[in-house]
Amino acid sequence: MLKKNFGEIIFSLKEYLILTLLVIISLILLFSNDNSQIRFLRAFAIGAFGTVQSGLSAIPNIFEIEQENKYLRETNIKLSNEISYLKETKLENIRLSKLIGLKENSNLGVVSAKIVNKSLIQTRNTITIDIGSNDSVRLNMPVITDDGLVGKVVALSGNYSIVQILYNKDLKLTVKDQRSRVDGILNYDGTGNLLMTNVPKSADVKTGDMIITSEYSNNFPAGIPVGSVLEEGNLDNLFKKIVIQPVVNFKTLEEVFVLKYLPDKERAELEKIFLNSKQ
Template identity: 70%
Template sequence: MKTIGLLILRIKEYLILTLFVVISLVLIFNNDNTQIRFLRAFAIGFVGTLQSGVSAVPNVFELQNENKYLREKNIELANEVAALKEAKLENIRLSKLLSLKDKNVLGVISAKIVNKSLVQTRNTITINAGENDSIKINMPVVTDDGLVGKIVGVSKNYSIAQILYNKDLRISAKVQRSRVDGIFTYDGVGSLILTNVPKAADVNPGDLIITSDYSNLFPAGIPLGTVIETGNLDNLFKKITVKPAVNFSILEEVFVVKNLPSREKYELEKIFMNK
């Protein structure tokens, strides 16, 4: 304490000088005339230069806090980006489905897949639309990419559809380019194939397979898939492997087409076969 007192006594002239200079400067800067505006501008510039010089020296504690804040913000923003990406993808899917709905003259019922199996020989999907939505057995199920399958079971609010990867589903199909007919089916071991195609038929990899006019269940012209490999099954027929138009592993929404088989056509064909 004594030392501090001595120190103050030793520098009292400088302390008084500082006090008077500060009072004078306060008085000066409380004036509002042209000179002071210039002085203030100069003082602000000078202080700003000093501050920018001082700010170049990093404050470790401040940096730690800033780092923590930025990490938290980063996680928050990453979550937000993920949610936005999800929303964007859903938007794209729904937009495509809506455009399909507009194009389809038969009328469609939209539905969300609530369950699906892809690894069995008889694979199905369960959708959240049923009798209450006017869904009936044998109605085709599609997406904007192509055919998914057909309805095989209906409850009040849910339906089950056979998908292309189901051994029980056989579809009358044709090669779009060469109009060659065939039966589109699942071989039960992982591949979709086009059978009953004569060995001499014009089918090449890349050809698009679509539903045929002969089908009593499905409207004609719905894409089924693309030929990826052609070979010989036996002396008479080709073995054609097809990549499906629909990617079943990422399928989430579908449309059920309000198209039922023609009863008259079905009855006529049945009578003729029985004769």
């Protein structure tokens, strides 16, 4: 049975076998004959074969190109990630350098912190920082950056604190025009504007003036930059309408300092007793 099948296979391929045998015989005769015409044909055949081979070798290997492209893409992604990391590290170093400079120049003790949560779209906005009572943070301590005032601590645990920022309707502080020494009250209107209120219509306040914390405040040290006058006009016949642009960019804020400053208890108690006696 096996012999029969083998015979059938040979019979079905006989034309190809005969052609292959004839080609081999032709090549043997071609390369063994030293006739001038045969030599010419032989040289022509070798030259043509070499030309075809060189042409084929010039055609790029598609598989190798795909592998190379894949490697280049992976390398490009890796380099892009490294560049992004280096940029972020550089920016962080710049921010930390500013904070260290503030810490060295501050007469009061400070504790550095990172922001771990932030709210900027409410009427009572806050930030959460990664330090608390275990880091000597106390309620009502001011929070600042190297640019200026951020707010004050209103709640804390052992390792975290919540900071009431300038964009919070519950935070009000006495401020002063650094140039003209005009006093006012800073508060947030809940619609995106910081306002300096209780400023008489005749007061000397100009666009671009720097606004700082006042010595009249018992919650913040005097002289901390708060913002600059963005717009000033008349609210009514008695008072000015003054819009303040804060010096701190709350949208990009990432690191802060808690200032180890607490309200004077004796002063606070005296003022409280006096106010209660007038009621």
